Amino acid sequence: MMVVNKTKVMVIGGGTTGVGIIRDLALRGIDAVLVEQQDLAHGASFRFHGLLHSGARYAVNDFSAAKECIEENIILKKIASTCINNSGGLFVQHKTDRDEYIGEWLRGCSEAGIEVKEVSIQNVLNENPAMSRDLKRIYSVPDGIIDGARLVWANVYQAMEYGARVLTYTKLSGIYTANGKVTGAEVINTLTGQKSNWECETIINAAGTWADEVAKLTGIELNVTKNKGTLLVFNQRLTQKVVNRLRIPDDGDIIVPHHTVTILGTTSVNTDEPDSAKPTSGEVQILLDAGRELFPEIDNYRLLRAYAGVRPLYAGNGEVKDDDGRDISRDFRIFDHAHNGLNGFISLIGGKLTTYRMIAEKTVNYVCKTMGIKKKCQTAEIPLVDSKRLLTMDGKVNKFAVRYGIRGEMIQKYLQQNPEKEITLCECEDISFAEVEEVASWKSTNNLDDLRRKTRIGMGTCQGLYCSFRSLGSAWNAMKNKPQHPLRQLVCFLEKRYKGQKSVLWEAQIKECELTLGIYSTIFNLERVEENSEV
Amino acid sequence: MKYDVVVIGSGMSGMIAAAKAVSRNKNTLIITKGQGILPLTTGCIDIWGYQVNNPKAPALNPYEEIQRLAACKPEHPYARVLDVLPESIDFLKKILKNSGYSLTGSIYSNQKVLTALGTERVTALAPESMVVKDFARLKRIIAVGFNRYPDFFPQMFLDNLNTIIPQAAKIPVLIDLDIKETVRSNHLSLLLERQDILAKVEEQIRVQLLQHGIENKHYDDSMLIVLPAVLGKNPGSQVAKRLRSNFNTQVIGVPGLPPSIPGEHLQQALMIFLKRQGVEFRHNSEVVGDIRENGKITYLSVKDSTAIFHSVEAGSVILAAGSFIGGGLTAKQDSMLEPIFKLPVINPRHVGEDVPFLSLEGQGFLEAGVEVDDKLRPLKGIDNLYAAGSILAHGNYASEKSGLGIAVATGYKAGSLA
Known part of the structure; x- marks a missing residue:
């Protein structure tokens, strides 16, 4: 007989929205489980530009979004400081951008409460010499840089500490109902194929781009507009602050220095195939053309890869205006499917990463009301990593707490026991053997690609050339006991790293790609391993 | 100064071309921008890895497979050099032996060698320090890693070996040389030249094996000791031999992530030979233009590392600048x-x-390049210009396992004709 597990609330989807909700539930002391079909943050939560909005981008077109953004921006800088680089941002007016927009924009920012200051062009150019000389005005705003994967895991680690359960590689396969009410769910482990049953009172569908598929399990039609955004990654920091174009939001307006690289985005086009969304060469051109106006030498920088994320947008009453999703508000909507005759089933559509905490708060407030629970939200007050764990004895910020949230202390402990593991494994992103070996041993790390999202191996200039072999080798005893054969993990990892390089395979990057091929095909003969041993 | 032959590039094809040209008493110059790609290679000479008609099965006789290939793919670089193929390989072996780097094997058969990942690869010629006698007779395999050395992982190597050499017992060993920083391949290769360090390594291996119940009496030819390929600082290094005779077992070094020490040895061996023969080098220099008369190159314009331009008079020119990594080809959007x-x-x-990134078919961009006639002259090109090595179109060195074989044969032929 199948084991039946019990919980009160089941959350579907391990992106920022879902993890925000599970954290909120956990901090209120409500028993909950989160179910994610792949790894956490495999979707739009990690496939975006990494910008923590100040709201200034929405000051003209979407005032309420602007207001929400700045409120959340201030809260997140306080509670999620480990995931945020408080770099500040710039809005720059190129000589071709209309002057009339600026007055409107300044008014919007001021009304929303976004602090805007005009800054000297010369000072900005001194600090960012790669920027164009064709700029008319520059304003500073409180934008920041946020690491989506880090944010997701920090939420989850804390939620788990407060008693929440989180199941990755677990797909919702059925929803049980009785008398027009949700009673439970069947889930399936996508790695082992094992099924299990859960009893629960409420299911929150926060599956983002996949929310319509989840709703369909109950026969309910949900209208999610899937909007693909393509982004480019350069191998160095082109600026120190976030740079936005001061004009009506358009393609290629946002430039974010993220860790050791720079991300340029985005485009916006609706898609029917969220699982196979990939950048086109046309989109790469559009982004380069836009980027060139602010960074004239952009073609001479090394382009590492292009990738696409799919935004789940709320499509109003089922009507999409045109193919460009940017006109649709990115605001989120809560759908209580009681209106469809099913109690205890809630779907969310839309939302932005910057406002993920607020979305979670509103959702859980609503759910508590329907369930008759009276507990206050605490997510804006309790930080993801408390200062005791964040600071070392001598008051410095602990690097591992920044990278791994409350689990940073596990890395610290591993390093104390194995001091020789301090040496660097990944030179691009400065990641040690200790980090890789400890994180690989965690149950939630199922393969090299999961390890990448947690540690950033493979994200830098070499795109996995050294670190994939080294990670697999150093964490071998952990990796060989994961569900996927370790050499298969290596092949998949290299394949995914290659996928992003495919549409930018020129200049330095074709050399890097040839070198990687030279090592894994010519030296290690890895393509034959797969053929010969049914890995 | 006028040179009879100017070679552009110092990878395998360029150096073999220069060696052949100088053997014909041609006054020869190599102009080279970087260090050449040999330090990235395994130090083996791959000629042709898998069967033309069944790419899953290893090629038993590379030469026969290449003849088959030439019949069905006449545009392939090998099809242009069938006439010189065996003699070019003999020529290479002779040169390398002369500089202390001896290769075992021939163009008429392939052998299996192991990699640092614990996978196997097929190659025609391998340095003695990589050759394993008879996989089937091995009873014990000892993989030796080094503390703080980031590029060899004994347990991964041994576990992956289970599919290739299942019968042997497998024991990982970790050597601690008491170094408090990251140990790199180059550093390790120098350290192992020191008698005291080598003795320490031997001692630690013996002690750890004893803990597994392996005593001196068990040390024989059925035991294989595997280290990363860091065995010595130069092509004639005796480190592998010393370990073999001291242990009385088989000892190999397995190639992995770059820089590859055997690849560096291969390069050094060729350099030593060329310098001894009087081939001149212009390092850190780039050919940026040329002057032509009556369809022939007469002068090359060369920019050196201080951005000073020189004019070099050339009788004929061999373009061996490599593929994308080497800079012989560049890709724009x-x-x-x-x-x-x-x-x-x-x-x-x-x-x-x-x-897929890794597939039997191979990545298409490796097949891009320059097309040549049977005399290795670029089509619609220049009368006294020849091209050799991975700049040539239609070969796919990664999937074919043919890189240095093509380089040797085409370099040799270009050096014979130039």
Whole structure:
């Protein structure tokens, strides 16, 4: 007989929205489980530009979004400081951008409460010499840089500490109902194929781009507009602050220095195939053309890869205006499917990463009301990593707490026991053997690609050339006991790293790609391993 | 000063071309921008790895497979050099032996060698320090890693070996040389030349094996001791031999992540030979243009590392500048170029096509390059210009396991004709 597990609330989807909700539930002391079909943050939560909005981008077109953004921006800088680089941002007016927009924009920012200051062009150019000389005005705003994967895991680690359960590689396969009410769910482990049953009172569908598929399990039609955004990654920091174009939001307006690289985005086009969304060469051109106006030498920088994320947008009453999703508000909507005759089933559509905490708060407030629970939200007050764990004895910020949230202390402990593991494994992103070996041993790390999202191996200039072999080798005893054969993990990892390089395979990057091929095909003969041993 | 032959590039094809040209008493110059690609290679000479008609099965006789290939793919670089193929390989072996780097094997058979990942690869010629006698007779395999050395992992190597050499017992050993920083391959290769360090390594291996119940009496030819390929600082190094005779077992070094010490040895061995023969080198120099008269190159314009331009008079020119890594080819967003002579570059397969990164078919962009006639002269090119090595179109060294074989044969032929 199948084991039946019990919980009160089941959350579907391990992106920022879902993890925000599970954290909120956990901090209120409500028993909950989160179910994610792949790894956490495999979707739009990690496939975006990494910008923590100040709201200034929405000051003209979407005032309420602007207001929400700045409120959340201030809260997140306080509670999620480990995931945020408080770099500040710039809005720059190129000589071709209309002057009339600026007055409107300044008014919007001021009304929303976004602090805007005009800054000297010369000072900005001194600090960012790669920027164009064709700029008319520059304003500073409180934008920041946020690491989506880090944010997701920090939420989850804390939620788990407060008693929440989180199941990755677990797909919702059925929803049980009785008398027009949700009673439970069947889930399936996508790695082992094992099924299990859960009893629960409420299911929150926060599956983002996949929310319509989840709703369909109950026969309910949900209208999610899937909007693909393509982004480019350069191998160095082109600026120190976030740079936005001061004009009506358009393609290629946002430039974010993220860790050791720079991300340029985005485009916006609706898609029917969220699982196979990939950048086109046309989109790469559009982004380069836009980027060139602010960074004239952009073609001479090394382009590492292009990738696409799919935004789940709320499509109003089922009507999409045109193919460009940017006109649709990115605001989120809560759908209580009681209106469809099913109690205890809630779907969310839309939302932005910057406002993920607020979305979670509103959702859980609503759910508590329907369930008759009276507990206050605490997510804006309790930080993801408390200062005791964040600071070392001598008051410095602990690097591992920044990278791994409350689990940073596990890395610290591993390093104390194995001091020789301090040496660097990944030179691009400065990641040690200790980090890789400890994180690989965690149950939630199922393969090299999961390890990448947690540690950033493979994200830098070499795109996995050294670190994939080294990670697999150093964490071998952990990796060989994961569900996927370790050499298969290596092949998949290299394949995914290659996928992003495919549409930018020129200049330095074709050399890097040839070198990687030279090592894994010519030296290690890895393509034959797969053929010969049914890995 | 006038040179009879000017070679552009110091990878395998360039150096073999220069060696052949100088053996014909040609006054020869190599102009080289970087260090050449040999330090990235395994130090083995791959000629042809798998069967033309069944790419899953290893090629038993590379030479026969290449003849088959030439019949069905006449545009392949090997099809242009069938006439010199065996003699070019003999020529290479002779040169290398002369500099202390001896290769075992021949063009008429392939052998299996192991990699640092614990996978096997097929190659025609391998340095003695990589050759294992008879996989089937091995009873014990000892993999030796080094503390703080980031590029060899004994347990991964041994576990992956289970599919290749299942019968042998497998024991990982970790050596601690008491170094408090990251140990790199180059550093390790120098350290192992020291008698005291080598003795320490031997001692630690013996002690750890004893803990597994392996005593001196068990040390024989059925035992294989595997280290990363860091065995010595130069092509004639005796480290592997010393370990073999001290242990009385088989000892190999397995190639892995770059820099590859055997690859460096291979390069040094060729350099030593060329310098001894009087070939001149211009390092850190780039050919940026040329002057032609009556369809022939007469002068090359060369930019040195201090950005000073020199004029070099050339009787004939061999273009051996490599593929993308070497800089012989460059890719732009919508085109591929040969930057020195602006020769047409053809790309027989589409860039970025939907082929898995690692596949039997191989990545298409490796097949891009310059097309040549039977005398290795670029089509619609220049009378006294020859091209050799991975700049040539239609070969796919990664999937074919043919890289240095093509380089040797085409370099040799270019050096014979130039």
